[in-house]
Amino acid sequence: MDRRELAAFLRSRRERIGPAEVGLPTGPRRRTPGLRREEVAQLAFISTEYYTRLEQARGPRPSREVLAGLARALRLSYAERDHLHHLAGAPPGPPPGPSRVVRQSILDLLERLPQAAAIVLSATFEVIAWNPLAAALMEDFSALSPRDRNLVRRAFLGPRPQGRRLYGVSDVEAFARTSARQLRATAARYPDDPEVTRLVHELRAGSEEFARLWDSHEVCAEPTLCKTFRHPMVGPVTVNCDTLDITDRDQRVVIYTATPGSPSEEALRLLSVVGTQSMDVPG
Incomplete structure (x- = not known):
């Protein structure tokens, strides 16, 4: 000490x-x-x-x-x-659990990206912050409970109408592999957190795919550079994906941008005007 x-x-x-x-x-x-x-x-x-x-x-x-x-x-x-x-001479134990508190500066950053869809993910893949364009592209997260805003739960257990599993993203299989691997690493960082434990148990019990990925013990994530959302109103929207790590909160900012001059940029511009009002089929 x-x-x-x-x-x-x-x-x-x-x-x-x-x-x-x-x-x-x-x-x-x-x-x-x-x-x-x-x-x-x-x-x-x-x-x-x-x-x-x-x-x-x-x-x-x-x-x-x-x-x-x-x-x-x-x-x-x-x-x-x-x-x-x-x-104090007492080596620290694991953190109490993944943080859901997003810094105000990060919230301000989301609002300053009007031409990009941006979300903040917790260590368990819960969407804990978003900007209006992300809600228009994916879903009105404000209308969902925290449980239903969890992307890994939606990927393995969520609704899959008309091929729109996880908002119809083109890389859903790669996302499933990556999320299972990252969730295993999260569980190791928060071994005593009951919420993380419950999420893993629910996914293992409800999805053979997740159970198989979990039992592989892989922890290396696959980077995602580009993906396509199949939107029910504007059709396919291809975006570049950039992830910023917020290490002190164990969170990530995911930013989706379209190539300038592309049809997807026009689609995002239309969604920024329409917003979530015409969103009729959540994915």
Whole structure:
């Protein structure tokens, strides 16, 4: 346990958080930046005396429960959480579960891509953010439950009317292989997360194809550079696929763009005007 570094780290993290960020009043007499020690202690469910001793580099080694409370109270990222554990001499365990919280800067980025369809996927392939063109191209995700927004579940267990399995994408078989492989890696990162466990059990029980892919123990994903959506209103839309990793949240931004001057670009332009209003057959 590195008491001095732990104390300095806790103090620096405490001072960067404004009271309003955690629902506390600012107050006219607040002289120090960030939160007060007693406020952090309250949020972490520990005594103020104990937290003060930690910041003064004279506290005992905190338990994993205390470290979890501090990480939650100080709003630490996964990397900061791991660092906290290492400073306390307690190697970190696996993260609690895949994050569904999308940074505001990423949400702003989606809105700034009016000519591209863009979505954000969690580590379990749940669509957790999207822009209007993505909803027009694929489906109005706002009308779906989180369960029904999961693309790996839709690929293996979802509706398949008139060959429109997973929105009629041309690479559905490759996507199925890739998603099964990436989900296996996700399950290894979050071995104690009940939601991940339930998803895997559901897919194995409901899809022989998924069970076969899962039992192959492959974890290397196949990159997707281009795919074609078979849209019920505008027909085939061929797009380039680019993926940006958000490593600190274990999320991915997937951006679909059409080649300039192509019929698919015209189709996307039409969809950007029509939106989801004429979407009559969800895939």
